[in-house]
Amino acid sequence: MSANELRRDYLLDRWAVIAVERKRxxxxxxxxxxxxxxxxCPFCPDNEHMTPPAVLVYVPSNGSIRKxxxxxxxxxxxxxxxxxxxxxxxxxPADQEENVQIKExxxxxxxxxxxxxxxxxxxxxxxxxxxxxxxxxxxxxAYLDRLNALSAKTYTQYVSIFRNHKRDAGASLSHTHxxxxxxxxxxxxxxxxxxxxxxxxxxxxxxxxxxxIKKERDSPRFIWENDSFVAFAPWASVHPLEFWIFPKRxxxxxxxxxxxxxxxxxxxxxxxxxxxxxxxxxxxxxFGFHIALxxxxxxxxxxxxxxxxxxxxxxxFEKSTxxxxxxxPPEDAAESLREAVQKEEKGLVAxx
Amino acid sequence: MSANELRRDYLLDRWAVIAVERKRxxxxxxxxxxxxxxxxCPFCPDNEHMTPPAVLVYVPSNGSIRKxxxxxxxxxxxxxxxxxxxxxxxxxPADQEENVQIKExxxxxxxxxxxxxxxxxxxxxxxxxxxxxxxxxxxxxAYLDRLNALSAKTYTQYVSIFRNHKRDAGASLSHTHxxxxxxxxxxxxxxxxxxxxxxxxxxxxxxxxxxxIKKERDSPRFIWENDSFVAFAPWASVHPLEFWIFPKRxxxxxxxxxxxxxxxxxxxxxxxxxxxxxxxxxxxxxFGFHIALxxxxxxxxxxxxxxxxxxxxxxxFEKSTxxxxxxxPPEDAAESLREAVQKEEKGLVAxx
Numbered sequence: 001m002s003a004n005e006l007r008r009d010y011l012l013d014r015w016a017v018i019a020v021e022r023k024r025x026x027x028x029x030x031x032x033x034x035x036x037x038x039x040x041c042p043f044c045p046d047n048e049h050m051t052p053p054a055v056l057v058y059v060p061s062n063g064s065i066r067k068x069x070x071x072x073x074x075x076x077x078x079x080x081x082x083x084x085x086x087x088x089x090x091x092x093p094a095d096q097e098e099n100v101q102i103k104e105x106x107x108x109x110x111x112x113x114x115x116x117x118x119x120x121x122x123x124x125x126x127x128x129x130x131x132x133x134x135x136x137x138x139x140x141x142a143y144l145d146r147l148n149a150l151s152a153k154t155y156t157q158y159v160s161i162f163r164n165h166k167r168d169a170g171a172s173l174s175h176t177h178x179x180x181x182x183x184x185x186x187x188x189x190x191x192x193x194x195x196x197x198x199x200x201x202x203x204x205x206x207x208x209x210x211x212x213i214k215k216e217r218d219s220p221r222f223i224w225e226n227d228s229f230v231a232f233a234p235w236a237s238v239h240p241l242e243f244w245i246f247p248k249r250x251x252x253x254x255x256x257x258x259x260x261x262x263x264x265x266x267x268x269x270x271x272x273x274x275x276x277x278x279x280x281x282x283x284x285x286x287f288g289f290h291i292a293l294x295x296x297x298x299x300x301x302x303x304x305x306x307x308x309x310x311x312x313x314x315x316x317f318e319k320s321t322x323x324x325x326x327x328x329p330p331e332d333a334a335e336s337l338r339e340a341v342q343k344e345e346k347g348l349v350a351x352x
Numbered sequence: 353m354s355a356n357e358l359r360r361d362y363l364l365d366r367w368a369v370i371a372v373e374r375k376r377x378x379x380x381x382x383x384x385x386x387x388x389x390x391x392x393c394p395f396c397p398d399n400e401h402m403t404p405p406a407v408l409v410y411v412p413s414n415g416s417i418r419k420x421x422x423x424x425x426x427x428x429x430x431x432x433x434x435x436x437x438x439x440x441x442x443x444x445p446a447d448q449e450e451n452v453q454i455k456e457x458x459x460x461x462x463x464x465x466x467x468x469x470x471x472x473x474x475x476x477x478x479x480x481x482x483x484x485x486x487x488x489x490x491x492x493x494a495y496l497d498r499l500n501a502l503s504a505k506t507y508t509q510y511v512s513i514f515r516n517h518k519r520d521a522g523a524s525l526s527h528t529h530x531x532x533x534x535x536x537x538x539x540x541x542x543x544x545x546x547x548x549x550x551x552x553x554x555x556x557x558x559x560x561x562x563x564x565i566k567k568e569r570d571s572p573r574f575i576w577e578n579d580s581f582v583a584f585a586p587w588a589s590v591h592p593l594e595f596w597i598f599p600k601r602x603x604x605x606x607x608x609x610x611x612x613x614x615x616x617x618x619x620x621x622x623x624x625x626x627x628x629x630x631x632x633x634x635x636x637x638x639f640g641f642h643i644a645l646x647x648x649x650x651x652x653x654x655x656x657x658x659x660x661x662x663x664x665x666x667x668x669f670e671k672s673t674x675x676x677x678x679x680x681p682p683e684d685a686a687e688s689l690r691e692a693v694q695k696e697e698k699g700l701v702a703x704x
Binding site for chain 1: 355356357358359360365366367369371373374440442443444446454458459460461462463464510512514515516520521522523531533535536537539540541542587588638639640641642658660664665666667668669671672673674675677
């Protein structure tokens with residue numbers, strides 16, 4: 001019996017045990033789960049009063065988009081995108097613009113920040129894996145608008161943009177939506193990536209992520225690319241079927257994207273998440289963007305999107321040690337995803 | 353609306369968002385789940401041939417315990433405790449006693465180590481929350497025997513002893529059991545605790561864990577104690593209802609326990625896990641021991657057991673940032689657990 005592999009993450013001090021023996025095939029994880037139907041969806045059109053007033057609404061207007069805000073109990077209707085504060089926020093705005101300092105010896109602070117929801121479409125089920133490309137462009141533009149607004153607050157050090165798909169991945173509502181949380185410090189995982197990439201930059205005057213992208217494009221972990229983006233299964237994936245999407249051009253935050261890149265990201269999301277959906281019959285997943293907001297980091301940090309299919313359970317070993325057992329080698333994951341994503345792309349082109 | 357709290361862990365650079373507003377009551381998490389029944393349990397007596405030969409068996413013999421090993425296809429019967437290699441090991445023994453060095457720049461290594469299962473009782477359902485105390489003493493002695501055996505291997509740098517309870521917490525079989533995994537490096541979470549406690553020791557010549565115990569015994573997070581152990585909900589709990597059990601006497605590893613302490617740990621497990629069981633109708637949980645094997649760490653490291661009830665789902669925010677949202681403040685968790693554990697103790701005393 002040959003031993004499993006221990007792989008260290010590109011930048012994090014994080015180890016994955018990659019199954020070699022008795023590994024599982026990606027399709028072993030196909031499991032169709034009926035999502036609980038709600039009678040009344042609070043994120044659907046005509047139910048806007050069930051959620052707080054929107055901080056941003058995209059309304060179609062003369063062939064273009066008008067950006068609005070709900071005010072004084074009034075709720076805009078006929079929207080394409082609707083962003084509003086989470087009714088159960090983890091982080092809440094400070095009463096006034098406070099400068100919340102989290103220092104090295106801080107052990108207790110107020111969770112000042114924002115926690116918002118973006119309803120990605122008026123259509124309940126228009127998830128990114130099946131969405132129309134123009135609608136996904138609206139979604140990404142809404143990310144950028146809110147990222148801009150939230151990062152302007154004095155107490156914002158970071159903005160996490162993330163998505164929970166299906167109940168098993170922590171989504172309490174099935175209407176297609178993304179969440180944003182702004183935090184008064186840079187979260188640990190991103191901070192650790194930043195510190196490692198900073199050290200690499202100091203030593204080599206190059207972006208370590210740019211190097212990783214170059215290497216992984218030619219590796220068996222490559223999945224898909226278009227002009228602006230590349231998708232691959234990371235070397236030390238901690239989730240089965242995990243994949244990351246990187247912009248090819250060096251850029252620290254989503255806010256640096258050109259219009260063409262925004263369009264290309266919409267296509268990348270549609271095709272990669274569509275491929276995952278068709279491969280495993282719409283599995284639960286989470287995704288989270290990693291970005292840098294600070295000017296200092298712009299030389300060495302490179303934003304990306306990490307997608308974590310939720311196919312297995314982190315148990316006592318993972319939780320008490322921080323070592324992760326992954327039963328699908330990323331090379332196998334990439335092979336299956338590559339095929340599924342290619343089919344998805346062909347289908348999409350045929351439809352257009 | 354008042355803001356939630358951000359709390360940093362005692363030693364780790366890990367933040368929990370503790371709900372203040374719209375927090376949940378512990379009993380909100382009561383959810384009875386029917387566990388899948390298997391027709392034939394491979395861990396039950398008479399099915400020993402379904403698992404690999406045991407590396408340790410406790411057999412009753414003239415009022416005491418005889419320790420045996422299965423050999424040449426022979427399987428011992430009539431056992432009280434049975435320990436055998438996991439049929440699907442994450443870590444596997446090296447062919448010969450290799451010295452596996454994981455260095456700072458290692459990115460790939462073989463997952464050499466051991467992965468074992470301890471069937472904690474011949475009775476399928478004798479989980480620690482309901483077990484007889486003498487049986488739990490056998491369980492702990494088996495931990496010690498295997499810890500001794502595995503830590504003697506040249507490539508062992510750490511031994512993780514952990515338990516997954518119920519399918520939702522990652523247990524694939526419901527027979528009461530613990531797992532051991534030995535690894536060729538100290539896992540990140542333990543290493544980080546070790547480094548922080550080492551720094552505290554260098555500065556103060558005191559064990560930081562001893563100080564934490566002293567402080568938490570007098571805090572609203574205190575749950576229960578006996579002569580040798582104390583249980584409390586940690587300040588920056590990342591799981592709802594999380595609690596930790598510490599030996600009062602300074603000791604780096606389980607192997608330092610006296611016979612009286614072993615007996616007291618058996619009682620602590622029975623009462624604390626029994627209290628959790630009765631409070632939430634036998635919820636899924638994981639537990640993991642944190643220990644130090646190295647001589648250097650013996651001054652500053654202090655072993656303990658961390659228990660993580662599995663009541664919520666880590667989603668996109670947690671997984672992509674490493675910040676954890678906990679909807680039950682540890683003070684509320686401790687209050688409920690304190691009451692449940694006191695009842696449990698009274699019931700146990702009445703039974704004896």
